Amino acid sequence: MAAKKKSKKIVRYRRPRNINVGMIIFAIIFVYMAFSVYTYMKKEKVQFYEVVEGNIVNDTEYTGIVLREEAVFYTESAGYINYYVPEKKRASVGTRIYSIDETGSMTSLLANEPDLAVLTSADLADIKRQLSAFSMSFDEQNFRDLYDMQYTLEASVLEHVSLNMLGNLDALLESGIAFKQAKAAKSGVVSYAIDGYESLKAEQVTMADFNRTDYSKTITTTKTGQRIEQAVPVYKLISSDNWSIVFPMNDKDVETYSGKTSLHVTFAGNDLETEGDFSIITGSDGGHYGKLDFLQYMVQFASDRYVTFELASEKADGLKIPVSAVTTKSFYLVPVDYQTQGGDSSNSGFMKERYSEAGTMADFVPVTIYYSTDEYYYIDMSDSGPLLAGDYIIKPDSNERYQIGANDALQGVYNINKGFAVFKQIDIIKSNDEYHTVRKGTKYGLSVYDHIVLNAHTVNEGDAIYQ
Numbered sequence: 001m002a003a004k005k006k007s008k009k010i011v012r013y014r015r016p017r018n019i020n021v022g023m024i025i026f027a028i029i030f031v032y033m034a035f036s037v038y039t040y041m042k043k044e045k046v047q048f049y050e051v052v053e054g055n056i057v058n059d060t061e062y063t064g065i066v067l068r069e070e071a072v073f074y075t076e077s078a079g080y081i082n083y084y085v086p087e088k089k090r091a092s093v094g095t096r097i098y099s100i101d102e103t104g105s106m107t108s109l110l111a112n113e114p115d116l117a118v119l120t121s122a123d124l125a126d127i128k129r130q131l132s133a134f135s136m137s138f139d140e141q142n143f144r145d146l147y148d149m150q151y152t153l154e155a156s157v158l159e160h161v162s163l164n165m166l167g168n169l170d171a172l173l174e175s176g177i178a179f180k181q182a183k184a185a186k187s188g189v190v191s192y193a194i195d196g197y198e199s200l201k202a203e204q205v206t207m208a209d210f211n212r213t214d215y216s217k218t219i220t221t222t223k224t225g226q227r228i229e230q231a232v233p234v235y236k237l238i239s240s241d242n243w244s245i246v247f248p249m250n251d252k253d254v255e256t257y258s259g260k261t262s263l264h265v266t267f268a269g270n271d272l273e274t275e276g277d278f279s280i281i282t283g284s285d286g287g288h289y290g291k292l293d294f295l296q297y298m299v300q301f302a303s304d305r306y307v308t309f310e311l312a313s314e315k316a317d318g319l320k321i322p323v324s325a326v327t328t329k330s331f332y333l334v335p336v337d338y339q340t341q342g343g344d345s346s347n348s349g350f351m352k353e354r355y356s357e358a359g360t361m362a363d364f365v366p367v368t369i370y371y372s373t374d375e376y377y378y379i380d381m382s383d384s385g386p387l388l389a390g391d392y393i394i395k396p397d398s399n400e401r402y403q404i405g406a407n408d409a410l411q412g413v414y415n416i417n418k419g420f421a422v423f424k425q426i427d428i429i430k431s432n433d434e435y436h437t438v439r440k441g442t443k444y445g446l447s448v449y450d451h452i453v454l455n456a457h458t459v460n461e462g463d464a465i466y467q
Contacts, residue, residue, distance in 0.1 A: 046465055047454040048416055051446050054320030056430045056437045059266065059310040064247030064292070065209055066301055069240040070191070070198045073097075077180060078230045080104050083221050087192055088302045091184045097235055100180045104227070188237035192220040193303040198236060205246050206285040210306075217305065243298040245307060246281070249288045254280060257290065257311075264312040265292060270300055318429050318437040319446055325413045326436060327456035329423050331370055331378035332387060333406045339377060340396045342366060353392040353401065362394050371410055371425040371444050378425075381407055382461075414453040415446070416465040421453060423461050 075081070079100035085091050184190075195217035200209070220234055228234070249257070257263070263278045276292035283289050301307055334350065342349050342364035349366040365386045371378040379387060387393070391404045411428065414421040424446055427439040438446065446452070453459050 046458050048451045048465070049322055049325060049454045051319050051321060051448055051450040051452060053318070053440070053448055054435075054437065055317045056320070056432050056435055059312055060253075061308060061310050062247045062290075063210070063306055063308045064245035064290075065197070065200075065205065066305055066307055067200060067202060067244045067246060068238050068298065068302075069242065070236050070238045072194055072198050072233050072236045073182075074231050075100065075228060075234050076182070076230065077102060078228065079180070080225060080227050081223055081234065083192070083224055083235075085190045087190065087221070088299050089190055090188070090299075091190050091237070092187045093184055095184045096181050097184055097190065098182050100182070102180070182234075184237065186237065186239060188239040189299055189302055191236050191238060191302045193305075194218050194220060194233045194236055195305050197305055202244060202246050202281055202289075202291055203284065205283045205289055207248060207283075207287055208285075210248060212306065215305075238298065238302055241296060241298045243294055243301070245276070245292045245294075245309070247290050247292075249280065249290050253290070254288050263292065266310040266312065267307065268310065269308065272297060272300065319440045319448065320435050320437055321413060321426070321446070321452065322435060322454060323431070323433070324455045325452050326411055326426065326428075327413070328409045328411055329461070330381050330407050330409045332381050332385075332389075332404050333376040333408055334379055334387075334393065334404070335395075335402060336372065336375060336377055338393050338395050338402055340364070350387065350393040351396065352387065353394055365393075369444065370412075370423060376408075378408065378410060413446070414456055414459055414461065416451050416453060419465060421459045421461050421463045421465055424450075424452075 077100055079102040081098055081100055083098045084096050085098075091097065195215070197209075218233065257278065257280065260278050262275050264273065265276050266273045274294065274297060276294050279291050279293075281289050281291050338350055339348055340351060341347065347366040348369060349364055351362040352365045354361045354363050367377075367379045367386050369377050369379060379385070387404050389405050392401045393404065394401055410425045412423050412425045415424045416422070425442070425444050426436070426446065427442055429437045429439055431437070440446070440448070453465070459465065
């Protein structure tokens with residue numbers, strides 16, 4: 001019997017799979033880090049704000065009519081006029097203000113001798129200063145001011161020319177030219193802006209006086225070198241440094257400023273701030289008007305009849321915080337006479353009633369007090385708080401019980417000094433669109449240099465905050 005042949009079939013040996021645990025762990029860590037970076041990039045960043053001391057001033061803008069002690073003077077004869085005192089300059093008694101050339105001889109002489117009337121470098125510098133000041137305060141909504149500026153510049157040029165002629169006046173007299181000189185009968189500030197309101201009194205003001213549609217003023221110096229008739233307005237003298245601004249007030253203004261005797265006034269266009277005596281008057285139309293009285297700075301407004309200004313009606317000192325940092329939170333109200341201290345600690349809390357097989361018992365429960373009034377403490381209202389709605393607390397040394405349930409909301413911010421968001425109550429004094437001023441030194445409130453969440457809606461109380 002033949003022997004069996006051996007099978008030559010070769011079976012490949014399969015090695016057992018070797019799992020690389022290190023690579024798996026690395027892949028998990030990589031995925032976790034990638035996810036963490038992604039969520040961090042997508043998450044709204046928590047920004048903080050450092051509490052500082054400051055105040056809020058709510059400025060309200062008004063336009064008022066300027067009243068002064070001013071008198072208009074008229075020409076005594078017809079002729080060609082020339083001025084010798086610049087606008088807003090003070091003239092003493094006997095100062096030569098202008099001259100009238102009845103025949104026109106001076107005008108002909110100046111035409112033939114132009115060197116007698118020139119502008120100096122100082123004159124040009126003054127005109128440049130006026131242009132610069134106007135460009136800084138110009139408002140496109142008051143385009144008519146551009147025309148007033150044109151007249152003012154023309155008047156300034158002619159004033160400077162006439163003033164420079166004054167040095168040659170004696171020579172002109174010697175040449176045989178006959179003209180009349182007008183001198184100041186009393187001292188005062190000279191102005192050539194005449195508008196017909198020079199005799200207006202505060203109690204005569206009506207709302208119609210603030211309608212500038214038909215308002216016009218004459219700058220008389222634009223007539224320098226021209227022929228004018230007899231008995232026309234030629235200049236005015238402002239004889240007192242005392243002046244007033246009268247402006248219309250609505251019912252809210254009357255309520256806001258009632259009882260005040262002085263106000264802080266800012267003239268933005270003139271870069272000027274001052275205090276003015278304040279009173280509320282009744283105009284001839286029965287309307288309410290504010291009246292500001294000043295003892296200085298009259299010269300700066302000698303050419304103006306209307307002036308725009310701001311009143312600092314509200315000023316509050318305290319801690320300044322952004323409006324976006326403020327939120328509200330509700331708290332349980334607990335009577336203050338139920339508060340006690342627990343056992344061996346100095347923690348504040350309440351005796352919470354508890355039921356057991358042994359009967360009714362009272363356990364001390366420590367709480368965090370967020371705010372207090374004369375009657376109530378404000379305590380945490382969250383579901384994980386030490387006291388919940390429906391719980392009873394017991395008054396110390398008494399059998400009186402109080403059921404938790406009444407609540408109230410507080411305004412506050414999230415303080416993050418300790419690395420997590422903690423609600424702090426605030427007492428707002430004044431506000432504007434961007435900031436609140438809150439009372440400082442309150443027991444449960446903020447202090448200078450505290451760090452608070454800039455946008456309160458980006459966090460919840462207790463969230464960890466990494467600054």
